[in-house]
Amino acid sequence: MHFIGRTSNIRNAPIIKLLQDSKVSKEVISLGQGIPFFRPPENSIESFIKNSSLKNGYSYSTDAGLIELRKAIKVKLSIENNIIVDEEQIVVTAGANQGFMNVIMSITDSGDEIILITPSYFNYIMSTRLVGCKPVLVSSDESTNLPNIEEIKKRISDKTRAIVTISPNNPTGVVYPKNLLKNINDICMENELYHISDEVYEYFTYDNNYHISPAFFDKDMDHTISLFSCSKSFAMSGYRIGCIITPKHLFNEILKVQDTIGICAPVPSQYAAIKAFDLGSSYMNQYISEINEIRLLFYDVLNGLDSVNVNLPQGAMYFFLHLKKEINTWDLAKRLIDEYDIITIPGEVFDSNYSSLRVSFGNLRVDESKEGIVRLKKGLEILL
Template sequence: MEAVQSPIIPIVGELIRNTPGTISLGQGVVSYPPPPEAIELLPKFLSEESNNLYKQVIGIPPLIAAIQAKLQSFNGIEIKDDNCVVVTAGSNMGFVNAVLTITSPGDEIILNAPYYFNHEMATIMAGCHPVIIETDENYQLRVDAIEKAITPKTRAIVTISPNNPTGVVYPEASLRAVNELCRERGIYHISDEAYDYFTYNGVKHVSPASFPGSSKHTISLFSLSKAYGFASWRIGYMVIPSDLLVSIQKVQDTILICPPVISQYAALGALQSSPKYIQENISKLAKVRSAVLDSLQKLEGICTIAPADGAFYFFLKVHTSMDTFTLVERLIKEYQVAALPGTTFGMNQGCYLRVAYGALQQETAKAGIERLVTGLKNIL
């Protein structure tokens, strides 16, 4: 455990608490609450006496049915005999389930940098080795480099689209190339799609598990935390090859027994809510994104901002030799604005900041970005 990095969000959170008035552009959550339909199902949960007991390890049947309908209509993923759904306590748990199921100690998992830090942490905790592949200057996949990194110990390639921490969306061609590579080499494609609803400018999300012939080697991870304002309710789900189900049940039963049933009822209500709920919230977020991007343009010459048409992040390459965490500390203490250091996402060469705007209303986000712009201009 000493080899595992400490999660950065609590560390930055402590700095924020010690600097009252700080606007946080750090943690990746949304500002809006769950839909009313999620709350309306809670009395039904409370009225059924047996709900104090453990339920199915993989999730309650009504929720699984609702998830299957969502996967079919939005992601183009059809659940048949060769794949199945497992409800989890968030998509982070889905990743841990997958890694513990498909690896043995000493195996390798390919991550694309900048990576989601919990993926790297979970890989090391499982006794495996993260193999880090750099993306290009716009944080897009370099499929040729991924292919060269595959060894006899490789068990999976991980992709995140829309991406955390960069906000980029991988094109269908890149995802198809990675998925086909996994099929050819007999390894798994772990596709993290926690931000599948969050795309802008007409960009469409693509789920690798929707590709023909992909079911037996594709593990897809989803979450209600972002799209439905469910962060603390801890509900996500996986689409997995059916032949992994017995092993994943072993992992989930050991760690969790079953996903929190009260949260599963709320999730069922959320998935039954009107499509307008997500559409209107994403539309509001798009306006925040536009205002943030306008303000960030003032950093031309100080930062490079790659195109980002997804999630609710921008990943800034700061043109400085200053230590990244030192910069983060100074921005909090001197300018009362917080961002996350790129080092926690595997970017150890150069100075990078992840800026998150999903948790803020438009005016607060604009104020936070203005503080960031002012701070970077004065510090550098």
């Protein structure tokens, strides 16, 4: 017997599947995954190594995470995000992906609905299906990458439990303006829904764009749930540390899920994260100008291609290319790997309703990026 259950309607991990389907050479340059080019803070690395060999580092922490870490997160939220919470509203998780899963398992039953704005981070769509819920996909405007508030309202039903926003956005790079986030927050309050806010790329903003935490509008913290991560801002993706900022009434419900799935986030990583959160945005500040330089290098080239429409990203580390002709983007991404040694991500995995391609510009330093741009330009000119 080969019975397959709830995973049967879930796609394979897209990036891994793409690489398995392609001929990846040693010379390949990745513009695929969003992995920053810089290292974690040195004192985070030192703290990880030190605590790995100590009993308090190789034993469990509480399910919610080390109290020292939750206090550091509390201070960071107050200073940088204007969010005032108690330690009992913070749950440390093994990354934002686990945070999202913990949340939707706490607030939904099978058959409930979660509204997601597309193009959307694929793991959130997959997680929603995995718990037996229906992802209700609301397409953003193709030119602005912003959702229409009236369209969101139309999609709310008696089964809706939450609206998810990602800002700065993966995959489009748009930063949601303050009034849009407040409108969504108000809709959630009026309809007794949760607003799940992914803020993983909060430090990655450019020009005059800036990040707003929706929980700022929810002074009672009654319906807003925020997800943060160390993976991007502190280059700690392998450490697996994120956190949920939750209304008080959900704290114990989320801990039930946490204890069942992972018990606690990796404890040496939690000690490393204390040092990272103590640094806050100051750590990213030393790298953001170089990332911005790379962003502009990519834009100068991509904007000159006749075959694509491209917006200059306001945040995050991605270009989301709108291809001017309908094409199988999975096949295009495969050919870019096979023939041009360049990794990109097909737009179809983000449930984009038009032919598109995601290009990550945060993976490489300036000199390495220049070769990546040359390969990408050549491939798109010939293949499109």
